Amino acid sequence: xxxxxxxxxxxxxxxxxxxxxxxxxxxxxxxxxxxxxxxxxxxxxxxxxxxxxxxxxxxxxxxxxxxxxxxxxxxxxxxxxxxxxxxxxxxxxxxxxxxxxxxxxxxxxxxxxxxxxxxxxxxxxxxxxxxxxxxxxxxxxxxxxxxxxxxxxxxxxxxxxxxxxxxxxxxxxxxxxxxxxxxxxxxxxxxxxxxxxxxxxxxxxxxxxxxxxxxxxxxxxxxxxxxxxxxxxxxxxxxxxxxxxxxxxxxxxxxxxxxxxxxxxxxxxxxxxxxxxxxxxxxxxxxxxxxxxxxxxxxxxxxxxxxxxxxxxxxxxxxxxxxxxxxxxxxxxxxxxxxxxxxxxxxxxxxxxxxxxxxxxxx
Numbered sequence: 305x306x307x308x309x310x311x312x313x314x315x316x317x318x319x320x321x322x323x324x325x326x327x328x329x330x331x332x333x334x335x336x337x338x339x340x341x342x343x344x345x346x347x348x349x350x351x352x353x354x355x356x357x358x359x360x361x362x363x364x365x366x367x368x369x370x371x372x373x374x375x376x377x378x379x380x381x382x383x384x385x386x387x388x389x390x391x392x393x394x395x396x397x398x399x400x401x402x403x404x405x406x407x408x409x410x411x412x413x414x415x416x417x418x419x420x421x422x423x424x425x426x427x428x429x430x431x432x433x434x435x436x437x438x439x440x441x442x443x444x445x446x447x448x449x450x451x452x453x454x455x456x457x458x459x460x461x462x463x464x465x466x467x468x469x470x471x472x473x474x475x476x477x478x479x480x481x482x483x484x485x486x487x488x489x490x491x492x493x494x495x496x497x498x499x500x501x502x503x504x505x506x507x508x509x510x511x512x513x514x515x516x517x518x519x520x521x522x523x524x525x526x527x528x529x530x531x532x533x534x535x536x537x538x539x540x541x542x543x544x545x546x547x548x549x550x551x552x553x554x555x556x557x558x559x560x561x562x563x564x565x566x567x568x569x570x571x572x573x574x575x576x577x578x579x580x581x582x583x584x585x586x587x588x589x590x591x592x593x594x595x596x597x598x599x600x601x602x603x604x605x606x607x608x609x610x611x612x613x614x615x616x617x618x619x620x621x622x623x624x625x626x627x628x629x630x631x632x633x634x635x636x637x638x639x640x641x642x643x644x645x646x647x648x649x650x651x652x653x654x655x656x657x658x659x660x661x662x663x664x665x666x667x
Contacts, residue, residue, distance in 0.1 A: 352396075352667065359400050366393040369664045371457070377656040387413040389662075392422070402429045422469070436479030444471040448485040448507040449523045451551040453562050454597055455609040456628040457642040457662045461593035462566040465618055466549060468529045472501075483509035493527040493534060493541055503528055503544070517553040522546065526568050526591070533591065534576060535584050542573045560599045567592020567616075588617020595624075605632045620648040637665045 352365030369390035376382040394408040408423035425443030447470055452463040472489025484507070491503035507521035526547035527534050534541060551564040571589035576582055585591070595613030610627045626644035633639050639662070646656040 352394075361398045363396045363398075364394065365396070365667065366391075367664065367666045368392075369662060371660055371662045373658060373660045375656060375658040378654050389413060390664075394423070402431075403427070434477065434479075436477050436482075439474075439476045439478075441474040441476075442472075444469065445474060447472070447487045447489070447505045447523075448474070449505045449521045449547075450549045450566050451519055451553075451562075451564060453551070453553060453564070454595075454611065455560070455599045455607060455630070456597065456611055456626070457640050457660050458624075458626070458628075458644055460564065460595045460597070460611070461613045461615050461619070461622070461624065462549070462564045462595060464531060465591060465593045465615070466523070466526070466529055466547065466566040467531075468505075468523070470528065472504075481511045481513075485509075489528075491525055491528045493525060493544075515555050517555075518551065520548065520550045522548050527572075531585055533572075533583060533585050535582050541576065543570075545570050545572055558601045560601075562597045562599075563595070565592070565594040567594075585618060587620050590616070591618035592616050593618060606630070623647045623649060636667060637663075639663055 352363045354364075355362045367390055368388070370386070371389045372384070372386045374382060374384040389412060391411040392408060394406065396404060396406045398404040403426075405426050406423055407421065409419065410422040411417070411419045421444065423443075423445050425441050425445045427439055427441045430438045447468045449468055450462055450466045452460055452467065454460045454463075470487075470489040470491070472487055474485060474487040476483060476485040478484075486504065486506050488501055488504040490499070490501045494502070503524040505521060505523050507519065509517075509519050511517045524546055525544040527541065527545060546569045547567060548569055549564065549566040551562065553563075554561045568590045572583065572586060572591075574589070577586055577589065593613065593615040595611055597609060597611040599607055599609040601607040607630045608627065609630075610625075612623075612625045614623045615621055624644055624646050626642060628640055628642040630638050630640040640660075642658075642660045642662070644658045644660070646658070648654045648656075
């Protein structure tokens with residue numbers, strides 16, 4: 305614990321000397337919010353349905369995403385499907401302006417459909433602490449590593465590689481444009497020979513203006529990401545592989561530009577790569593990914609986004625590029641059409657094209 309605390313303190317000192325911002329951790333619900341906000345002439349996302357009693361307030365919210373997709377690769381015939389990719393229901397209970405609890409249930413269809421508790425946590429807020437607001441969040445949550453701010457239907461590669469949900473403790477301090485967060489948790493991948501709180505995240509967010517946002521973050525071990533990079537293997541895991549992320553967002557209406565990088569800072573051991581069952585997503589020793597995306601929203605009803613992204617030592621060094629057009633059908637409801645081209649450069653000359661139609665609603 306002392307070792308990881310020292311690493312986090314060092315990381316925070318480095319982060320504090322840097323300039324600009326890390327956004328809040330974003331899952332699929334946050335990407336949907338990005339698209340909806342661009343397609344509506346209003347400043348805030350849907351606030352859900354609220355029940356108030358005295359000083360307490362219970363808010364319910366959710367999202368449903370239905371997709372129809374057609375995919376064709378160079379060596380396979382076309383495949384198509386219709387699925388509920390996201391069915392999310394959340395509850396937030398605020399007992400006062402300083403205490404709240406949150407629980408989010410998520411269902412995703414796929415080869416193995418799941419129903420998971422996406423979030424379950426308690427948050428304590430203390431304003432006017434060192435000139436800002438201090439918060440403590442305990443429970444299961446998305447950790448503040450990576451921003452993943454995309455307006456397209458498909459997830460960016462940085463999210464595939466670095467999104468991390470754990471049960472732990474997240475502390476934060478925010479004062480205007482500056483926000484600092486530190487999270488600690490007991491990881492599933494133990495390279496130190498003991499079971500304890502031995503991993504964490506440190507992040508800095510700075511948003512100097514409404515038009516500019518930049519962020520950086522440090523993660524103690526990339527093997528803890530939700531992707532399960534190492535499969536079921538633990539005995540051959542020799543040393544933690546720390547990682548870093550950085551993102552920049554520029555908003556000059558009607559154009560928004562986002563760039564993000566996320567990757568390991570050291571190599572995974574050779575033994576992890578020798579057996580594909582132990583490292584199913586690794587195709588090299590130091591996995592990393594980046595993307596650049598631009599969105600043009602000429603009116604409250606329409607938005608068009610384009611993205612180029614690339615992976616290294618991860619998912620066969622795939623390169624993706626494509627575009628999404630979204631139209632606001634009604635309040636909090638969008639219809640999106642996306643084309644995504646994939647080129648898998650490392651192991652083969654295989655390429656793939658996918659067309660996706662998505663109907664999404666947030667409430």
